[in-house]
Amino acid sequence: MSDATKSPLAARKKGAMEGSVSNRGGDTNTPVIYAEDLCKRYPEVTAVDSLCLEVGRGEIYGFLGRNGAGKTTTIRMLLGLIRPTRGRVLLFGKDVSTDRRAAVSSVGSLVETAASYTTLTVRENLEIQRRLTGTGREAMERAVAVLGLEEYVNRRAGRLSLGNKQRLSLARAILHNPRLLILDEPASGLDPAGIVEIRRLLRRLADEQRITVFVSSHILGEINQLADRIGIIHRGRLVEEFDARQAETEAQDRLEVRVSDPERAMLLLRTNMGIGDIKLREDRALEIAGTSGRPAAIARLLVEAGMELQALCPIREDLEARFMRLTGGEP
Amino acid sequence: MFFQVLYSEFLKLRRTKITWIVGLLYCFAPLALSFFMIILREPDLAQRMGLMTAKAQLTVGTADWPTYLSLIAIVLAGGTIVIGFIEAFVFGREYAEGTAKNMLTLPISRSMFVAAKIIVSMVWYTCIVVVVYGISILLGLLVGLPGFDPVLLERNIRLCLLVLLGTLLLSSLPAWIAVVGRGYLAPIGFTIFSSIVLGQIFLHTGWAPWVPWSIVFLTAGAGEPGAPVPGAGSFVVLAGVFVIGCILLYLSLDRADNTQ
DSSP: OOHHHHOHHHHHHHHHHTTOOOOTTOSSSSOSEEEEEEEEEOSSOEEEEEEEEEEOTTOEEEEEEOTTSSHHHHHHHHTTSSOOSEEEEEETTEETTTSHHHHTTTEEEEOSSOOOOTTSBHHHHHHHHHHHHTOOHHHHHHHHHHTTOGGGTTSBGGGSOHHHHHHHHHHHHHTTOOSEEEEESTTTTOOHHHHHHHHHHHHHHHHHSOOEEEEEESOHHHHHHHOSEEEEEETTEEEEEEEHHHHHHSOOOOEEEEESOHHHHHHHHHHHHOOOOEEEOTTSOEEEOSOTTOHHHHHHHHHHTTOOEEEEEEOOOOHHHHHHHHTTSOO | OHHHHHHHHHHTTTTOHHHHHHHHHHHHHHHHHHHHHHHHHOHHHHHHTTSOOHHHHHHHOOSSHHHHHHHHHHHHHTHHHHHHHHHHHHHHHHHHTTOHHHHHTSSSOHHHHHHHHHHHHHHHHHHHHHHHHHHHHHHHHHHTOSOOOHHHHHHHHHHHHHHHHHHHHTSHHHHHHHHHHTSSHHHHHHHHIIIIIIHHHHHTSTTGGGSHHHHHHHHTTOSOTTOOOOOHHHHHHHHHHHHHHHHHHHHHHHTSOOOO
């Protein structure tokens, strides 16, 4: 694990010390989302703790976490719905606490559940959004077409299926051509085809229009296939942040080793090779981290020490395993 | 932009059954009043039907226009409950339907939403009052009450406008309660408590001209015989309550955590 992935906050501080704020995929020095030491405390719980975020233009940032991890609280702070106890949020360089209107002027959002005025039709719901964002009528038609809502435009929102309600909320979010989309569980309620459509839509918006997408979810597969970068939040803290593509392709540096005398093998690996991160599992197999480029040396050491090497294989850690490891579940 | 916010707030009322339900329920008041006048005019008939005793006639008055118009004013004072229900709907709905978060993430000053919603509520309630008053006068004419006098009607219209003003000035507090309570129940409970309990209890005390919910009833003439007439000071109290309600409303929308 690199320093950057070990501690995003440390990485930020390092970047700041170097005098630059990175901007992945952006063409300016201003990150689209910049959250610094964000903290939200309630009397009985700390919902978000010292969270730092930086998302550049055109990037799709996947925000993963279990239920109650702090995803929605973070999103609400990003949008100025909740005031942070500590820290600050800048959207397009504008402080959400002090200059909210300017900060959210180019933001489309979907927070938690899809919500609309149930007695109004799809068109009327979008008409309200259109008027309040000063957008032209053609944008409304485009949003309806993009989300496949043509046949429902005159139907009352209260009579839509859950999936179509979600589409309506997404149409509302993209209606005014925002430069940033903040979406909380956008696939909620959608059928598998709908999930694919939304994923393609978000990908297209990011690739073609360089719209930044900040998307939270607890569905790993959805984030894995969509995001450029992934942040994992657990108990209010951002425990890891990594490049999704890089994580997919990078060589795995964890090994599973089965030997005749695992306790002695542990000792040998520690003393002779300086490997500290070794775990003896219940099935008597050794799990060794930080072994990149050294499997042959490990095998040689164990065999030369007279041990019977029964198995030595890399452990492939996918997003699910990584997520479970970081959030305290079994891998 | 304010016009767009205002338009949107009116648009949100489209097809809501509650607008009609509130209006229709309130329209039962003049129907009941005119029926009451018939009973007063025909006490023998009413007693035969078991609707009213002879004693009741003594406490309410006689079946004529002065009595009828004074009762209309008292009915309109009961609008303190109706305006509370309207505010509960206009503000509480955003939380009940989960649309508050959509509204509050728009790049629009939250004070605009407060102003637009208050205006919409006031227009809605004023329309109801105009309809109720119009129906009341029509029914009074249909019943054929004696003693109609245009001067009396003009005086009553002025009185009812004053009652309307007082009622409208009480609209911001239930709106604030709706925002703080994140729904319908809290403002409805507050309205019932403030109008029926507080308003009626203090109406019969010397404090009535200074208790906001009693002032409206006192203005309408619902107090004891010889009760003080609310003056400018009472309406300053009402204006103060309105301003305080608006400030609390704005602060709750702008400063408090919006977690729904």
